[in-house]
Amino acid sequence: MKKIGLALLGLGTIGSGVIKVLNENGEMIKNREDLDIQVKKILVRDVHKKRNVTVDKNLLTDDPEEIFKDDSIDVIAEFMGGEMPALPYIRQALSRGKTVVTANKEVIAKHWDELELEARKSGAGLYFEASVAGGIPLIKTVRRSLQANHITKLMGIINGTTNFILTKMSEEGRNFSDVLAEAQRLGYAEPDPTADVEGYDARYKLSILSTICFRNRVTVDDIYCEGITNISPDDIEYAKELGFGIKLLAIAKKQNGKIEARVHPTFIPVSHPLYAVRDSYNGIHISGDMVGNLMFYGRGAGDLPTASALVSDIITACQNGGAHHRVKLDDEQITFEDNWEDEYYLRLVVRDKPGVLAEIAGIFGRHNVSLNSVIQKLKTKDNATIIFITHEAREAWVNAALEEMRTCPSVLSVESRIRLER
Amino acid sequence: MKKIGLALLGLGTIGSGVIKVLNENGEMIKNREDLDIQVKKILVRDVHKKRNVTVDKNLLTDDPEEIFKDDSIDVIAEFMGGEMPALPYIRQALSRGKTVVTANKEVIAKHWDELELEARKSGAGLYFEASVAGGIPLIKTVRRSLQANHITKLMGIINGTTNFILTKMSEEGRNFSDVLAEAQRLGYAEPDPTADVEGYDARYKLSILSTICFRNRVTVDDIYCEGITNISPDDIEYAKELGFGIKLLAIAKKQNGKIEARVHPTFIPVSHPLYAVRDSYNGIHISGDMVGNLMFYGRGAGDLPTASALVSDIITACQNGGAHHRVKLDDEQITFEDNWEDEYYLRLVVRDKPGVLAEIAGIFGRHNVSLNSVIQKLKTKDNATIIFITHEAREAWVNAALEEMRTCPSVLSVESRIRLER
Numbered sequence A, B: 001m002k003k004i005g006l007a008l009l010g011l012g013t014i015g016s017g018v019i020k021v022l023n024e025n026g027e028m029i030k031n032r033e034d035l036d037i038q039v040k041k042i043l044v045r046d047v048h049k050k051r052n053v054t055v056d057k058n059l060l061t062d063d064p065e066e067i068f069k070d071d072s073i074d075v076i077a078e079f080m081g082g083e084m085p086a087l088p089y090i091r092q093a094l095s096r097g098k099t100v101v102t103a104n105k106e107v108i109a110k111h112w113d114e115l116e117l118e119a120r121k122s123g124a125g126l127y128f129e130a131s132v133a134g135g136i137p138l139i140k141t142v143r144r145s146l147q148a149n150h151i152t153k154l155m156g157i158i159n160g161t162t163n164f165i166l167t168k169m170s171e172e173g174r175n176f177s178d179v180l181a182e183a184q185r186l187g188y189a190e191p192d193p194t195a196d197v198e199g200y201d202a203r204y205k206l207s208i209l210s211t212i213c214f215r216n217r218v219t220v221d222d223i224y225c226e227g228i229t230n231i232s233p234d235d236i237e238y239a240k241e242l243g244f245g246i247k248l249l250a251i252a253k254k255q256n257g258k259i260e261a262r263v264h265p266t267f268i269p270v271s272h273p274l275y276a277v278r279d280s281y282n283g284i285h286i287s288g289d290m291v292g293n294l295m296f297y298g299r300g301a302g303d304l305p306t307a308s309a310l311v312s313d314i315i316t317a318c319q320n321g322g323a324h325h326r327v328k329l330d331d332e333q334i335t336f337e338d339n340w341e342d343e344y345y346l347r348l349v350v351r352d353k354p355g356v357l358a359e360i361a362g363i364f365g366r367h368n369v370s371l372n373s374v375i376q377k378l379k380t381k382d383n384a385t386i387i388f389i390t391h392e393a394r395e396a397w398v399n400a401a402l403e404e405m406r407t408c409p410s411v412l413s414v415e416s417r418i419r420l421e422r
Helices: A013-033 A064-068 A086-095 A105-122 A139-145 A160-172 A176-186 A200-214 A233-241 A303-319 A356-366 A395-406 B013-033 B064-068 B086-095 B105-122 B139-145 B160-172 B176-186 B200-214 B233-241 B303-319 B356-366 B395-406
Strands: A002-009 A035-043 A075-078 A099-102 A151-157 A244-255 A258-269 A281-288 A292-299 A341-351 A371-379 A383-390 A411-420 B002-009 B035-043 B075-078 B099-102 B151-157 B244-255 B258-269 B281-288 B292-299 B341-351 B371-379 B383-390 B411-420
Touching: A002 A013, A002 A064, A002 A303, A013 A035, A013 A303, A035 A064, A035 A303, A064 A086, A075 A086, A075 A303, A086 A099, A086 A105, A099 A105, A099 A303, A105 A200, A139 A200, A139 B139, A139 B303, A151 A200, A160 A176, A160 A233, A160 A244, A160 A281, A200 A244, A200 A258, A233 A244, A233 A341, A233 A411, A303 B139, A341 A356, A341 A395, A356 A371, A356 A383, A356 A395, A383 A411, A395 A411, B002 B013, B002 B064, B002 B303, B013 B035, B013 B303, B035 B064, B035 B303, B064 B086, B075 B086, B075 B303, B086 B099, B086 B105, B099 B105, B099 B303, B105 B200, B139 B200, B151 B200, B160 B176, B160 B233, B160 B244, B160 B281, B200 B244, B200 B258, B233 B244, B233 B341, B233 B411, B341 B356, B341 B395, B356 B371, B356 B383, B356 B395, B383 B411, B395 B411
Parallel strands: A002 A035, A002 A075, A075 A099, A258 A411, B002 B035, B002 B075, B075 B099, B258 B411
Antiparallel strands: A151 A244, A151 A281, A244 A258, A281 A292, A292 B292, A341 A383, A341 A411, A371 A383, B151 B244, B151 B281, B244 B258, B281 B292, B341 B383, B341 B411, B371 B383
């Protein structure tokens, strides 16, 4: 039986999850995979701190160098999060030929090229299944089960916090700040929720996933990003009436040498399988030219789901003899498209007088935006709310039309512009 | 670049799909996977028949021996369906050391042990991702991404034909035979629909999938099987009223050394992710002790989705040097449970007179079946329809209670008994 020396960087929630998986299922892994994973060292800030997980005190160290120089350690698992000090640790480990298994989306999304190169130079492995959508098998699945396909499109709910918030807003008719406060109380949202609610977390994950799917490097800067802080209960109610839900989607499409990648709130029809992804669950919809539409659903975060992905990567790394399974990118020259085509939901408040609708329709027409449906809502004495669903139109055209409307005296306000995917 | 000689057994729908994948995406596979898959021979019944797919006539042969004895052929892909002549062909191929990649659920479900042994003896590979749920990556995913988990439960919609029929019945209020006829016209159902509508197709797939998930051999005979031919529009309507849908589910659970495996129509709540699996799509819900709940969704049949899985297996087989990635079963002694616990939906027509409900409740009580809810429906002059949802009860208890009711003068008929999962 093959013996593998493992070091953990950290012993917080996820580290404890890894220990739990190895304690409870280590024997099964030995029998089925013919592999004995032995934890050799665990890097912690305070070796004397009391811990909730049963672990041999002698394994704890506060000196990373002890880990890097230990020849009995083959694989280092990292799940500290953030760039510092995780990035230099990963760099160190790879340069010393140790395989790294990580859940760190920020480090992988931002430093992919450098770390891939480092791994290639030293022959170490670099695995990061756990960095995208926690326990849902995605990266290995795309790389090892969908090789016969050009992936053309992916749409995912890959941030559990915002999905929890939008689900509560939709099902309980509550507003954003109210539900955010509840999510913070429950531990689903951080004290500083910016990374989640502004879409930055989803953007890191989309960078990694779309790079794997398209075999072209999609950096964080290539991805348009808009959060959910402006989503109002009104929009959610109107969406329902029209047969849609609002989800924070990470979307990437590749066609004819062009890639578009974006994270933003999105209308999707209730019949779309992503609509059924509720609460803090994640769901990723992938389209391949041969396989058609696939969806993967599960827990995108949490100690044990993330540990499940980390331990799976550890096993794979060991069975591959630690060899680096590098993602070979295509040579294809691609360009990034930011003037994408979409349908749009638009909500305007206008003066309620004859000729206004004709005026607005005229503005849309001049900007090449054709309308699928127009619904007049809520009328007060002097003004009315009007909802438009456009046909497919270019982002820039819609923005230009809205810009012109903002200067139009009959339009009191442009309340919402939310993209729509089917 | 590694060159691989491939033979196809058959050139029908799926064979043409494989050719299409290799023609259109072969160059991509070369670049990304460093693998040149060359079709060397194709077994057909009639080498002169006109074909819809562009293929070199010189590759066609009607003599299987030509394929088995050809040293340039490393991998044989089989997708003829049924046991004859596929089984002896697979046997032949394996015994001559050729790796077999197959979509044949019946052969794998029935002859797993023999074929695994044959493959092990000769060192050939045996791959069958395409045999379960077509293009949805499942077998490799369970084996290569969920190794850290004991899989405890799986519930799947793994027959597209019956899911199409039940979706149409539910959404259009039509009856079974009417929708079946439409499915036959559209080519979604065979002229003889028995294997689909009686659940036999799903049973083969469940045998394979549960064996992989539980690492214990679950044979076809270990699986209880009930089809959808008795599902009435009334039951579908009542299900909707109660917040459920009816799906043909393949269910397998493992706990404390016991496995239960069954295929039958099932009530599931509309909030369950499997409820959103509509039309001919498949969806498989898998629970692991660490990862929690996962669902995989996609096309369970069709030429290109199936070809996607076959070609992926071919690539995997070649990258593993043709080595046999045998599924190591556990040594654990297990027993099969056929007296499982479930909730039940029961529909009875009873005489409408005082004391009848008490009498029926008494029968349930004597058989340890406790009731969650009782709803009286449709009343005519003399009789009434009553719907019961039970709490969790053993199958045998519920059957015994229904048996006693059938002899009870106040009960005119037991119309339906449908199991319920959440």
